[in-house]
Every structure is written in C-alpha cells, then in structure tokens.
Amino acid sequence: MKETKYKEIHNHLKGQIQQGNYQIGDYLPSENELCVRFSITRTTARKALDELAKESFIERQHGKGSRVKERRQSLGLLNVKGFSEAVGEDIKTLFLRKPAAGKWDSEIMLPVNDSDLNSICLYFERIRFVGNEPVMLEKNWFSGQVLPDFLCSEFIEGSFFKTLSKKYFIEIIGSSQELRAELACGKNAGLLKVKTGTPLLHISVKFSTSNSKLNIYSELYCVTSVYPVGNSYFI
Amino acid sequence: MKETKYKEIHNHLKGQIQQGNYQIGDYLPSENELCVRFSITRTTARKALDELAKESFIERQHGKGSRVKERRQSLGLLNVKGFSEAVGEDIKTLFLRKPAAGKWDSEIMLPVNDSDLNSICLYFERIRFVGNEPVMLEKNWFSGQVLPDFLCSEFIEGSFFKTLSKKYFIEIIGSSQELRAELACGKNAGLLKVKTGTPLLHISVKFSTSNSKLNIYSELYCVTSVYPVGNSYFI
DNA sequence: CAATAATACTTGTACGTACGAGTATTATTT
DNA sequence: AAATAATACTCGTACGTACAAGTATTATTG
Numbered sequence: 153m154k155e156t157k158y159k160e161i162h163n164h165l166k167g168q169i170q171q172g173n174y175q176i177g178d179y180l181p182s183e184n185e186l187c188v189r190f191s192i193t194r195t196t197a198r199k200a201l202d203e204l205a206k207e208s209f210i211e212r213q214h215g216k217g218s219r220v221k222e223r224r225q226s227l228g229l230l231n232v233k234g235f236s237e238a239v240g241e242d243i244k245t246l247f248l249r250k251p252a253a254g255k256w257d258s259e260i261m262l263p264v265n266d267s268d269l270n271s272i273c274l275y276f277e278r279i280r281f282v283g284n285e286p287v288m289l290e291k292n293w294f295s296g297q298v299l300p301d302f303l304c305s306e307f308i309e310g311s312f313f314k315t316l317s318k319k320y321f322i323e324i325i326g327s328s329q330e331l332r333a334e335l336a337c338g339k340n341a342g343l344l345k346v347k348t349g350t351p352l353l354h355i356s357v358k359f360s361t362s363n364s365k366l367n368i369y370s371e372l373y374c375v376t377s378v379y380p381v382g383n384s385y386f387i
Numbered sequence: 388m389k390e391t392k393y394k395e396i397h398n399h400l401k402g403q404i405q406q407g408n409y410q411i412g413d414y415l416p417s418e419n420e421l422c423v424r425f426s427i428t429r430t431t432a433r434k435a436l437d438e439l440a441k442e443s444f445i446e447r448q449h450g451k452g453s454r455v456k457e458r459r460q461s462l463g464l465l466n467v468k469g470f471s472e473a474v475g476e477d478i479k480t481l482f483l484r485k486p487a488a489g490k491w492d493s494e495i496m497l498p499v500n501d502s503d504l505n506s507i508c509l510y511f512e513r514i515r516f517v518g519n520e521p522v523m524l525e526k527n528w529f530s531g532q533v534l535p536d537f538l539c540s541e542f543i544e545g546s547f548f549k550t551l552s553k554k555y556f557i558e559i560i561g562s563s564q565e566l567r568a569e570l571a572c573g574k575n576a577g578l579l580k581v582k583t584g585t586p587l588l589h590i591s592v593k594f595s596t597s598n599s600k601l602n603i604y605s606e607l608y609c610v611t612s613v614y615p616v617g618n619s620y621f622i
Numbered sequence: 623c624a625a626t627a628a629t630a631c632t633t634g635t636a637c638g639t640a641c642g643a644g645t646a647t648t649a650t651t652t
Numbered sequence: 653a654a655a656t657a658a659t660a661c662t663c664g665t666a667c668g669t670a671c672a673a674g675t676a677t678t679a680t681t682g
Contacts, residue, residue, distance in 0.1 A: 215644030333568040333586035351568035450674030
C-alpha cells in the first residue's frame with residue numbers, strides 16, 4: 153500500500169492549500185526548495201506541481217513560480233439542488249414511471265461506467281409543470297446496488313436528491329453536462345404538449361456522488377420558449 | 388522561430404491521428420520506438436504522448452501502449468474561463484466586427500444595468516470554428532468607460548478575458564445565464580452555415596467583474612449537433 | 623494437455639545533469 | 653540619477669540511466 157513520492161508531495165501541497173496555509177495568490181515553494189525539503193529530485197517535484205496545475209490549484213509562471221489560483225469549483229448549470237429550488241413556486245410533478253428496474257438505455261448520452269453497466273439499473277421518469285404548462289421531461293438512470301429499499305418508499309419531500317442525502321447519506325460531489333438544441337421528436341413532443349419540430353433544450357447530466365458506486369445519469373428535455381433554463385453564481 | 392522537440396513529435400502524431408493514419412483503437416508507436424525514430428530520449432517521447440493524452444487524443448495503458456481514443460469533444464463554454472481554454476487546440480476565431488462603438492441592443496436578453504445604459508457601449512462579434520466548422524456566433528456588449536485604449540490594441544492571446552485580466556486587472560466574479568433552444572433565423576443561419584430552422588442553443592450571459600462599472604453582456608448561438616456545449620465540475 | 627515459469631515487451635517512477643529562457647534584484651556604468 | 657550590465661533566482665526543455673510494474677507471448681514444467 154505504498155504511495156509514490158510525487159503523489160505524497162502532491163497531496164501534501166494540496167492539503168496545505170485547502171487548509172489555507174497557502175492563500176490565493178501566494179507562491180508555493182519553488183521546485184528546488186521542494187527538492188531539498190523532501191529529499192527528492194526536480195523531476196519528482198515538477199511532477200507533483202504539474203499535477204496540481206492540471207487540477208488548477210496552482211498556476212505555473214515561467215521565471216516566477218507556482219501561484220495558488222482562485223479555484224472555481226462552481227457552476228453546474230443546473231445547480232445541484234435540482235429543479236424544485238431553481239424555479240419558482242407553482243411546480244407540479246407527474247411521474248410517468250415510478251422508480252423500477254430498467255436497463256442502461258442507449259438514450260444516455262454521457263459514457264456509462266463499466267461498473268454501472270454490470271449492475272442493476274433503476275429508472276424513473278417524470279414531467280415537470282409550471283402552472284399547467286409542461287416544461288421539462290426528465291429521465292433518470294442509476295445503479296440500484298447501493299440503495300436498499302429504494303423501490304419501496306416514496307421520495308422525501310418529492311426530491312430524489314433529498315432522499316439520497318437524508319436516507320442514504322449520499323451527496324452529489326460533481327457533475328458533467330452536455331447541452332444540445334434539438335427538434336422535438338414525436339414521443340417527447342406529445343408528452344410535453346408541443347408540436348413536433350419545436351426546438352427543445354436537451355441536457356445530459358452525469359452526477360457523481362460521495363458513494364463511488366452510485367452515478368446518476370439524467371436526460372432532460374426542456375421547453376424553453378416561455379421558461380428559459382437559467383442559473384447564476386458568484387464567487 | 389524554433390519549436391521544441393516534444394511539440395514537434397506531438398504535432399506530428401496528432402496530425403497522423405487526424406489524417407486517419409492511426410484509427411480509433413490503434414496503438415501509437417511505443418515510447419522506445421519513438422526514441423529511435425526521432426532520435427530523442429524517452430523523456431521527450433513521454434512528454435509528447437502525455438500531452439496527447441491530456442488532450443484526450445490517446446489513452447495510455449500501463450504495460451500495453453498508447454491507444455487512439457474516441458474523441459468526443461464538447462465546448463466547455465459555461466465555465467467562466469471562456470472558450471479558448473475549454474476546447475482543444477484547433478479553434479479558429481473570425482471577427483465579424485472588431486471592437487467598436489455600438490449601442491445597447493434589444494437583442495440583449497438579460498437586464499442591462501442603468502449605469503451601463505448611460506455610458507458608451509462597445510461591441511464586438513466573432514464566429515468560432517472548430518476545424519472548419521462554425522460552431523458558435525458570439526456577440527458581446529460592454530461599457531467602454533473603464534477600458535482606456537481598448538479599441539487601439541489587440542486581444543492578448545486572442546482572449547477577451549485574458550486581456551481584461553492582464554491589461555486592466557479586471558477579473559470575472561460572477562455570471563448569470565439563460566439557455567434557450569431556438570430555431571436559426573435567416574441571418575444567424577447564414578453566418579453559422581446551417582439551414583434556417585436548425586435548432587440552435589442560445590446562451591445569454593451577463594458577467595459581473597471585479598470592476599463594478601464593467602458588466603459584460605453576451606449572446607451566444609451554438610450549433611450543437613456535432614459539438615455539444617458541455618461543462619463539468621467537482622467540489 | 624494444462625498449469626507454470628521465463629521472456630520480452632510495454633508504461634510508470636525516480637534518479638542525476640545540463641543548459642535555455644523568463645523574471646527580479648543588485649551592482650555597475652554612464 | 654538613470655540607463656545598463658551582471659547576478660541569482662525562477663520554470664522549461666532535454667539529455668541519460670535505472671529499476672518497478674503491468675501485459676502478452678513463449679518456453680518449460682508437471
């Protein structure tokens with residue numbers, strides 16, 4: 153269970169930054185200084201720093217040093233909080249399919265992990281209304297491996313994420329998304345009560361969670377003519 | 388005008404991949420083979436391959452080799468860093484209108500501050516290409532009040548945000564966005580070389596900066612059929 | 623014939639050295 | 653005093669060597 157040297161240095165420096173021992177704008181020790189402090193060669197010191205730069209913790213400056221960067225952890229397009237908190241008040245949700253066993257559908261746009269493919273797939277599908285207007289069709293796939301009793305109980309306060317957090321102590325730690333403008337196909341058009349050929353905003357999301365065995369794959373189809381999808385953030 | 392060796396190798400291999408001399412799934416020459424072919428050391432060969440891996444052209448496999456990967460690029464637009472850093476290398480930018488005096492257009496979707504409305508409006512408009520495909524039409528409005536000499540000089544490294552940062556020491560501190568799926572109208576369709584009626588992803592952004600007198604309003608029109616707009620984040 | 627061992631590859635880590643190039647300070651010259 | 657040169661730092665590139673560790677093939681063993 154031995155760690156490599158450069159990872160050791162890398163983690164040490166990362167910890168120092170996260171604990172605030174190096175503030176934004178500060179310079180880390182130079183490569184040569186790391187060499188003598190940790191009894192390593194410059195090759196190893198460089199590798200540790202290069203990794204930090206790749207994770208955008210620091211910024212390397214030729215002739216100057218490695219400066220701690222402002223870290224923008226931010227901006228999931230849909231914030232992680234989910235739909236309910238993003239839009240106003242009068243939201244209704246209609247389950248088209250309650251959570252049940254499903255299959256890893258080819259409709260999922262983002263690459264599905266192998267470990268997920270080899271485990272049971274759970275699926276549910278909802279439509280979100282603002283007032284009486286359907287605005288979003290939401291399809292969700294995830295592994296049921298780590299969620300015992302999931303199918304037997306209702307969502308807490310109607311929220312999937314809240315259920316994960318409060319019942320299973322699983323948090324969202326990241327996401328990747330892809331956005332596409334598409335024309336509504338027959339089926340989705342019908343569900344969203346728009347004409348075929350209406351432009352829809354198609355959002356594909358893959359959520360990573362604090363449980364490495366649970367990833368959530370969502371395909372969202374949004375009618376944006378009246379209610380555009382929005383978000384904002386400030387550092 | 389001398390290029391570094393590893394970049395030379397890197398570009399050579401990249402070209403080979405892009406021309407199809409190495410197909411998806413193929414293995415590139417091993418590090419040792421590159422050494423003898425190009426009369427370099429393994430350090431240099433590794434660096435070239437590591438760069439390719441970072442750009443996700445290849446996948447390195449311990450004990451096996453470097454395999455050409457399926458390249459699913461997406462335009463990581465929505466992080467604050469802007470366009471240039473988000474996508475890979477082969478981006479071109481064409482100015483339709485160089486920065487010049489403009490007016491606070493009604494095309495701006497997000498509410499314009501009163502203070503902005505009362506000051507001079509600067510405007511520029513560009514098209515972004517990936518390869519030779521136009522993928523985004525970008526329109527930008529902002530107040531010229533706090534940017535002396537802005538019209539006289541070129542962008543630093545072609546980047547608006549870098550120019551703001553390095554020349555004026557102004558940083559982006561927040562943004563709000565709205566997303567819409569729309570059908571391409573005649574003018575935009577022509578510029579992006581798509582048919583009218585093609586669905587476009589319309590992103591409206593308002594950036595707030597560290598200088599309270601400078602807000603940037605952008606309207607982006609993206610062709611997402613080939614290159615979806617993407618982002619990801621982890622906490 | 624099947625399981626195992628040896629082998630020849632691959633990439634990964636780490637050592638050490640050398641010089642080039644960018645940056646900032648200090649010393650020198652004008 | 654101001655411009656210039658020397659310097660001492662930074663990081664970037666590139667050389668060369670060595671061994672560890674993963675993968676696949678071949679040879680050996682039982």
